[in-house]
Amino acid sequence: MGARGRVEIAKYLVRSSNSGLQKSVSDAFYSCLNCSACLSVCPVGIDAGKVSVLARKYIVKNGLKAGIAEAIVNTTIKYRSPLAISSDFRRIAREMKMDEHSDTLLYTGQMYLLSAYSSSFSEAERILGPKVSDLIGRLIARFPVIMKFASRIIPPRGRNLFTESMKSVGYLLSQEGIQFKLMMDEPYPGTFLLELGYEEEFRKYAAKIASLFRSMGVKRIITTDPHTYNLLKYDYPKYIADFDFQVVFYTDLLNVENFKKEDEKIIFHEPCHLSRGNGSLSSPLTLLRRAYQVILPERSGAMTSCCGGPDELMFPLTGEKISDRRYKELRSLGNEKLVTACPICLSNLRKDELVTDISLVLKESRIKAAPGRNDHQGESV
């Protein structure tokens, strides 16, 4: 349908009072990847993605809600996690040797953990089909405990990879001498609530999360994924009056001089939310270029292509088509390690064993740069 198509449907949405066309209208906007690709190519800077954002808010206010969206929102509010997953970081915290007194919080927003589960959930949806999935979504919306049960029986995929990625972030930061603490039972920041158009629910939820940060004496929040980074840095301050925490992306804290240059080539998929819009950050690519020979696909930087992740839960077939296409595009460049800097991208592009997270490859390079050093938090060389 494209950007222009969504604008046409938005006009219809606003002008029409026909509520009999609910699902196809909400589908038109919920299926938008929010990747800002349309903004990048438009010669006059029209942001059709904003239309989808506004339309979702309109949809929620006017009761045209999607079952799965309601399920995600209600589960998040009840369990502080969209898939009712408990992020028990006690073991990781021990391995990372965190500093309980630090005013810096390393906050993953559950994103690495969620990404381990999301592909299993979307697989289940693909099997059930859209109609049954929507029905189950509506049931979960009324009884979120069903999601808790589901997350216990639906196995995560590649949980180890995601856990190791989180630990690698901790390692990299500790090598820079950065002290931080973790939340033992980390809540989700609420990204979905805002993205799905549940503005008031997001406001209340975000206030609770902000309050939690304050109660921990946090002054600086180090984020590990682009979505959480963008949310805390740019959206939270709009909704929470005194949200004055310093929000940084972890790669911005790493000194490029501390990485060893290797001859090894890697292919890098740049995540949308780090390459476009508010969240444009150059540090991931800068660090990788320092450490490796980086191969970039034609669609990179501001023109990078989405991994399909945003459609993974609500439109799993569409999400899969997009991720297949992007994976093929990246793999056509060679058989090297395929690196990404977002757990959602990692989950969606992980179609072979050589797809990995930036934290792991940076850790490898960091270790090689300083062989014999073992004064890091809990890691052996």
Place this chain on the structure above:
Amino acid sequence: MKYLEELKKVLGDYLITDPVAKLPYYRDASYLKGNEPSAVAIPENTEQLQEVMRICFENDVQITARGGGTSLTGSSIPSENSIVLSFARMNRIIEINTVDRYAYAEAGVRLDDLNSALSKLNFMYPPDPGSSIAATVGGSLSTNAGGLRAVQYGTTKEWVLGLELVLSDGTLIHTGGRVLKRSEGYDLTALIIGSEGTLALITKAFLKITPKPERIGRIIAYYNEVAGISSAISVLKSNGVTPLTAEFMDRVAMNSIQKTSTFRFPEEARYMVMIDLSSTRESLDRVMRESYELLRSTGPTSISMTTDENEILLLSKMRKGLYSSELSERKSSDEMIITGDIAVPSSRLPAAMKELEKARGSLNISFFGHIGDGNIHANIFFDTSSFERAQEYLRLMGEIAVKYDGSVSAEHGIGLEKKELFVEELRARGSLRALDIMKGIKKIMDPKGILNGGKIF
């Protein structure tokens, strides 16, 4: 509608019947709005498309072909209960042959994607309409698209070697082919170019390609009078300089670019001429210097030149997006734009522009275009209160084009918008018989009249 069930068997989920999902297909890039189609069909390949056409032919169903939906004359808007046939999935570049100098591509390939692939081999397909980011091979062939490089390379019809076509009854034929030279009976390839999907559906095309210019430079000259812009192109052409592109813009256009970019134009300038020159690495500097002096002799208020690739690319992108960026110049959100598109011989351009400027009255109009080939565009801003005046101005543009022995449609085609103007041009030239011949050809190629009915005539 039983035929919809048959189409569903062929296309599955790629037959769209949901009322909301059909909405994006009501419109193209013109201000016109079509009617609700009965469905949107998105075939994957020629065989599926043939099957779709057989079903529609048997059931007398109207077909509206749709490429990128970038028509500015309503060529791709659907009639009621028609089937919109989208080429979105037929987007493969099948072969690029730099020795034989052709690219073989499906109709749904976007022009910029084609040129992106060719660029890696240092080649290009020259026709580049302003909408090339979205316009497709099929759509651009259907309207004989021109574009910025037409002054040096000509229009689309000069760059098509052959076509794969599906006729209204689903029959597949091939016209032309891979070779440059072919002298065999009537040139059906040429007949289809510009026929706006009314004679047959283009599924694939053999397109001529050419090496990219080694180097490109740009000279920009500003003027206060419209005579200046035509003297600019006259002095170049009469001294043997054929620009790669030769564009002009008026103050409204410049203002809209300034609003959406960091470009700044001299405040006092009313017109801007942008000349791109291409040459070999060794000779570009000389060509630029000589052309710069020639343009300087026409008395611009200021003049500059650059060979910076990024700067050249960015302003070209802004120029291509002018139709959209000028929406920022609307006085209210109710205003829309009609884009006039005429061509006159370059030598008659000063006189034509003078008349157009004089006739604008209270209408808000922005002039820009491809001055190198005498192609004038006019973005005419209108709302419900000024619609009649805007239509009247469009007619006047056509009359001026005819008066100066030009064309009422340089490169946008006829579609719905210019049907009357087209007839007027033929009448003025004493060639209404040509219309009868065209209708006769239509009858032979589309006996049931199901292909894009109501367009052109």
